[in-house]
Amino acid sequence: MALDVLAYVLAGGKGTRLAPLTRDRGKPAVPIGSIHRVIDFPLSNLYNSAIRKVAVLTQYEFFSTHEHIKHGWDRRFGIGRKEFITTVSAMQREKEDGWFEGTADAVMKNDRFIQENKELDLVNIIGGDHIYFMDYSQMNDFHMDNSADLTISAIPVKRELAAGNYGVLVVDKKGQLIGWEEKPENPTPMPGNEEYCLASMGNYAFNPKQLLVEFAIDRNKEQAISKEQVLENPNKYTSHDFGFDIIPSMLREEKRIFVYNLHDNIIPGMTEEERGYWRDIGTLDQTFQANMEIRDTESPINMYNDEWEPFTHIESHRHSKIISTANNRGSLINSTIAPGVIISGADINCSVLGYETRINEKSFLDHAVMLGYTQVGKNVKIKNAIVDRKVIIPDGETIGYDLEKDLARGFTISEGGITVVPRNYKF
Helix, strand or coil, X not given: CCCCEEEEEEECCCCHHHCCCCCCCCHHHCEECCCEECCHHHHHHHHHCCCCEEEEXXXXXXXXXXXXXXXXXXXXXXXXCCCEEEEEECCCCCHHHCCCCCHHHXXXXXXXXXXXXXXXXXXXXXXXXXXXXXXXXXXXXXXXXXXXXXXXXXXXXXXXXXXXXXXXXXXXXXXXEEEEEECCCCCCCECCXXXXXXXXXXXXXXXXXXXXXXXXXXXXXXXXXXXXXXHHCCCCEECCCHHHHHHHHHHHCCCCEXXXXXXXXXXXXXXXXXXXXXXXXXXXXXXXXXXXXXHCCCCCCCCCCCCCCCCCCCCCCCCCEEECCCCCCCEEECCEECCCCEEECCXXXXXXXXXXXXXXXXXXXXXXXXXXXXEECCCCEEEEEEECCCCEECCXXXXXCCHHHHHHCCCEECXXXXXXECCCCCC
């Protein structure tokens, strides 16, 4: 029997650590893998999981996210009571309708979707800014089988990687949550494996009635001025966040909370090597690495799975070309390109080329991520770099070869040494 499911996609993240890529767009709208946006991954998962009631909640620089969904997703999900996708942005109006104060606050201010769907079996809350494939219906079946009030999806992560970076779930041998650690320095290991812990993916399945009860409890608390205030008196103060407030509150109330392991999730057409793939793109280095994994000839994520297709809005329908010139034949090795790309007598190695990228003769790109609509002149060299949209790179320029020079020109250098050229940069 098919479940009646409503999903909220949390797509309001500012993505401060992704600047300058998030200067003019929200984190979920960052281009990835030549033709996609980050938000395409959770939306594709929802569609392929046959979940067709979706509210996308946005806040920071929401225009590009809204436009992408309007052009690429509205018709796919449909418009109506039984199937829909809608975008809702925070509005700076009266105090009660102001900006979202936390992840739970975003859903609380839009709980009318739950109130208006009285026969819902469960509510999914999905993060809008991670790269992975997952059949949410399997997590939802797990949730129903356990008669859970809440189910949290998790990924096994090495403890040293999780320390200080992820919310960690402490479970018993049956998979029931017994503790929550907010970015701990010494994460509790998962049962049976001392090297790994269970990191929260930020995806939830809630019993709808229980979720509304938790919202009522949270609304009756005072807005905290700091997380320390919440820790000192969680029954009085809240930051309106699922991980920091709602889940710990449910733990104190001894609600039935279970943890679903992504490694148990098997989508159609998936190989054993692809199981459990999940990437946070919270930093420039993580975004660069995700692009490199997508374009890799032995990619850990299968973008060619006919049974679990990653959908998107195709921005260009022009053919791509590789043109040989009198001075150079041109080549494309271990790379991925979007429609409208023209490589004219240039050599491209291990790179990702977004829509309408034009590269002229004797230029060389090596491990470059071009987000699109950029013109690269002759004899240009680019390596270990992300170039945002609408940049015109003059003849003879180099990017990624002299980091001090790049920094002096106003480019951002990531911790891993990746050069990032901002959108509309003028040389």
